[in-house]
Amino acid sequence: MIVVVGGGFAGMKVVKSLERKGKEVTLIDNSPVFEFTPSILKAAVDPEMLKNIQVYHKSHLKCRFIQGKVSDVKKDKVLVNGKKVVFENLVIATGGIPRHLGFEAEAVYKGEDVKKTHQKITKAKDILIVGGGYVGVELAAEIIETFPKKKVVLVHPHSNLMNRQPGKTGKLARNFLEKKGVKIILGRRIKKQEGNYYFTDDGRKIKSDLVFNCTGTVPNSEAFKDFLEVDKSGRVIVDEFLIAKGFKNIYAIGDVNNIPE
Numbered sequence: 001m002i003v004v005v006g007g008g009f010a011g012m013k014v015v016k017s018l019e020r021k022g023k024e025v026t027l028i029d030n031s032p033v034f035e036f037t038p039s040i041l042k043a044a045v046d047p048e049m050l051k052n053i054q055v056y057h058k059s060h061l062k063c064r065f066i067q068g069k070v071s072d073v074k075k076d077k078v079l080v081n082g083k084k085v086v087f088e089n090l091v092i093a094t095g096g097i098p099r100h101l102g103f104e105a106e107a108v109y110k111g112e113d114v115k116k117t118h119q120k121i122t123k124a125k126d127i128l129i130v131g132g133g134y135v136g137v138e139l140a141a142e143i144i145e146t147f148p149k150k151k152v153v154l155v156h157p158h159s160n161l162m163n164r165q166p167g168k169t170g171k172l173a174r175n176f177l178e179k180k181g182v183k184i185i186l187g188r189r190i191k192k193q194e195g196n197y198y199f200t201d202d203g204r205k206i207k208s209d210l211v212f213n214c215t216g217t218v219p220n221s222e223a224f225k226d227f228l229e230v231d232k233s234g235r236v237i238v239d240e241f242l243i244a245k246g247f248k249n250i251y252a253i254g255d256v257n258n259i260p261e
Contacts, residue, residue: 010254096217132156
């Protein structure tokens with residue numbers, strides 16, 4: 001029996017591959033659906049998009065599916081919904097979860113939250129986006145294109161948007177957003193919150209009815225880190241075959257492992 005924990009891109013690729021080989025597989029996921037997550041940001045301003053980016057696991061998989069969250073793992077079993085699920089091989093594909101900022105902020109992360117997020121965007125007059133990587137830039141663009149009268153401020157700690165890309169990319173994104181009316185503050189971080197006001201590390205005060213956390217993710221390894229060896233970031237340590245350190249039958253794939261992609 002092979003157990004796969006996590007039904008995102010990495011987990012789904014493993015499950016589909018094993019199914020084609022006729023293996024006995026159990027998928028455990030806390031959501032009943034597979035989601036095309038890059039389109040979640042579009043769905044936040046257009047919830048009708050959800051029907052185009054979700055498919056129920058049970059509708060296209062042949063394997064056994066358990067909806068729930070793994071709370072513990074041992075050498076041959078995981079605990080999910082209070083029940084033990086035995087495995088011969090375990091594949092951990094739990095991905096990442098939003099990084100905690102230390103103040104109230106929304107994260108456009110899962111489809112199940114999209115409708116509430118859309119309602120909050122619709123009601124808000126002033127919107128603050130923290131983080132100017134791919135997600136922050138795209139979310140700012142989606143909001144200002146759909147709601148051009150909103151006041152949108154984007155704060156990014158680096159000197160250029162999407163700083164992992166060539167400088168020209170960030171400049172193009174900045175020009176586009178500023179022409180649409182988005183205020184961009186570079187080289188600063190949000191340090192504290194007081195009610196509806198947020199303060200940067202140089203003392204600027206930003207009023208906001210709604211704040212979005214677009215600062216990236218941390219590995220979703222909480223259920224495994226007491227049993228498996230993890231690095232200082234919480235990523236499961238694996239070898240070149242993605243096998244968890246100290247084991248022969250447990251694998252960690254995707255964003256939850258420590259492969260430096």
